[in-house]
Amino acid sequence: MRIALFGYGKMGQMIEEIALNRGHEIVAKIDESTEDINFNTMDVAIDFSMPSAAYGNITKCINNNVPVISGTTGWLDDYENAVSLCNDKKGAFIYASNFSxxxxxxxxxxxxxxxxxxxxxxxxxxxxxxxxxxxxxxxxxxxxxxxxxxxxxxxxxxxxxxxxxxxxxxxxxxxxxxxxxxxxxxxxxxxxxxxxxxxAHNREGFALGAVTAAEWIIGKTGIFSMRDVLNLG
Missing domain, CATH: 3.30.360.10 (Dihydrodipicolinate Reductase; domain 2)
Structure with a gap:
């Protein structure tokens, strides 16, 4: 699975480590200043960026038919707009306040x-x-x-x-x-x-959950949650 990381702070780095250990490839590490993004190289995107950048990252992925997982908080005033866009574009999107x-x-x-x-x-x-x-x-x-x-x-x-x-x-x-x-x-x-x-004793549970969600969403269409990923419904 080819993963793009939007945000490469401590969480992004931990997600990279876990993804590589599970046999995946990191094809992009994107921050707010990155302009040239090749969405064709990605199977899925994982966003742990800044509140000011999250909505833009999510919409770019959806508009380019890339399933997106977001664990960034502080941007939820725009959540319903992201849901509407995802439904219109028949995309795939998971937001969770916590992936553990x-x-x-x-x-x-x-x-x-x-x-x-x-x-x-x-x-x-x-x-x-x-x-x-x-x-x-x-x-x-x-x-x-x-x-x-x-x-x-x-x-x-x-x-x-x-x-x-x-x-x-x-x-x-x-x-x-x-x-x-x-x-x-x-x-x-x-x-x-x-x-x-x-x-929480460390952040590894959050990162593992995000990678698990990225693995799960491939091939799916719709708005999902960790309840879907973990079959807690």
Whole structure:
């Protein structure tokens, strides 16, 4: 499989290492300043770029009939536009806030717990995420996905950074050292607390998930998620 990397930071380099070890070829390493891109050399593109570049990268791939995997967060105001374009062009696209197998199982657990707790208003929910100091966006895309899972199964209407109310779910974001990613969902009442937590030990799980998604999407048409890739539906 011939893979193009849009963004060649730490994640891009780790994806390259895993892809090569799995017998794939890296045919391009593209940053924001790259202008001459030969899309004919690519079987699939993996985007772990900057929020300002992600939408442009994704649309270029779709317009050139290249399936694209994106793990860049902070660009989702344009997500529906990307979906519309992909449908119009009959392309293939996967966005995930987190490609880790463990995190995607955590998403499912979060949704299931939220459904169990939805008729227990005495429990208030809060989310916390901790990442390394180089992470630019806050809250993390993973925290937003978790919040959306709670909101869709509760009376909360929205999430907000560092603020809560009866209808607003609070997300606390912390940036500490080199932490790869820790996410906690806590239901707290006067009498007790229930907490679920995912702790990443390194970034390899994210990179492996992205390469696995790239392998899976070849030959397919449509908008997919990691639930499709991992058959969690």
């Amino acid at each position: 197998l463990g995190v995607n199982i955590f998403f499912e657990l979060n949704n299931y717990l939220a459904k169990m707790m939805q008729n227990l208003p005495e429990y208030k929910v809060e989310l916390e995420e901790i990442h390394h100091t180089q992470k630019l966006d806050a809250p993390s895309g993973t925290a937003i996905t978790l919040a959306e899972g709670v909101i869709s199964n509760s009376n909360y209407k929205a999430w907000k950074l560092d603020h809560s109310s009866d209808e607003t779910l609070k997300i606390t974001s912390k940036r500490i050292g080199k932490v790869p990613g820790t996410h906690t969902v806590e239901y707290d009442s006067v009498v007790d607390s229930i907490q679920i937590k995912h702790t």
